[in-house]
Amino acid sequence: MPFDAMNELSDDVLLVLYANGDRAAAGALTNRLTPLVFSLAFRLLGDQAEAEDIAQEAMLRLWKIAPNWRQGEAKVTTWLYRIVSNLCTDRHRRRKGLGLDEVAEPRDPTPSVERQMQDQDRARALRSALEGLPERQRQAVVMRHLEELPNPEIAQILGVSIEAVESLISRGKRQLKATLCSLKKPLGLEE
């Protein structure tokens, strides 16, 4: 099947094609899912190298489960996000919280240098503040407000109820506000 035609197919179908030995399906899934997986891992860990490790591991697990994948039971992305969040939790358990200066620099292609620096500062501050959140709260906030996933999907990924997700997000945001409030002036957010 031509590669362009693969873009029309759902993740489920591509996974079945992959399991049947279709090479083009492997390429399509790689290009479609790796950015999503990497993005979540990077935002949960704040480290490029670690996020790449996690993304590669999560995708490898997907390749391995492909022959036994049961279509229609779960979304492929939901399954992958769950793997990523679990792998990130394991990584977090192994390391201590990072200081503000140790958080990886975000890449920002905005034209204004001043604006770029301000956004970089904000992004860096946000990552640092996220690091200070309890694991589940951080995951819920990142998935909702950065990856823009709907609450029901976050609930599936984290294995909790939708109400629990709402509560995690609410508590997480409250703590983020408290942490970031003190940084408003230096980051140009004070009136």
Place this chain on the structure above:
Amino acid sequence: MQPKETIGIRRMKQRQNDRTTPDEDTLTSYFQAEKSSRPLPSAHLLEAVSSDAQMAQPAARPLVCRSGKSHGQRHGLWWALGGWQVATALLFCLVVGVSAGFAAPDSLGNVANLIFNDSGFDSGDGSYYSLDDLVVEG
């Protein structure tokens, strides 16, 4: 008397506070700043994932070959005729037919006599019943 505030009402008020406080806008600007620099996977990662995909990919399932013209036609004709079951039945009939054709007529007469005499049927003069017997008794 003022109605007691339920947990639901408290939660609703909390959500409204979360939405309307100035801090919410501040937080949104932080989220926007982070979202403006969406992290992208490196070429190295994509290559590694692609390589893993090829290594872990199951071999293509063998397809049944039905494209060979002569093989396909012969195969189709064989099954159209009924396959081996019908061929066996035809062979059996052939053997019986040929053996019956080669058998001498005398021996066939003996066999017929043997069968019909033993069963008490006689079509000749020595019939067990005459027509009169049948009329009287009938």
